[in-house]
Amino acid sequence: YVATGFRSIGQLRDRIEELETRDALTGLPNGRAMRAWLDRHLPHANQVQSHTALLVIHAEGIGRINESHGREIGDELLKALVARVRSCVLAKDQVFRVSGTDLAVIRPELAGTLAADDLAESILELLANPYEIEGELLRVPVCVGLAVAGGRPTTAHRPRFDALGR
16 A cells, blocks of 8 residues: 655654544544543643543443434534533643543643532533434433542542433
């Protein structure tokens, strides 16, 4: 196989790296990119007074939608879910697709664990609303796992997990 359309080995190398670290469907950085980001930034989080939050969002209903409505609808639903997540994060936040139905959001420089709880709650509330895909309203149950690193310990953590269990 010969790669064409590249003016230099550097361009080809950059394209290969992009394919290794980006999800083709959503355009998000993938789990490999997330691990690299964490390796670079978490040591700093442990040296400063701020916290870094890692939220893992599991969209448990995507597989069921793929089976009942077809993969194309499931893909559109996943892209809509990603768009919602992106709409509620800050420019400094990082969003990754870490597996087929799992996204991760990293928010650096948080004031404390309660701010991380608030972020998780706002994402869950937003994702609990139905999605309109090709004229049909679809709901996707999601759950969020939350970990906080860095800074000094603060008040007890109040986990929020099930968006549809309220």
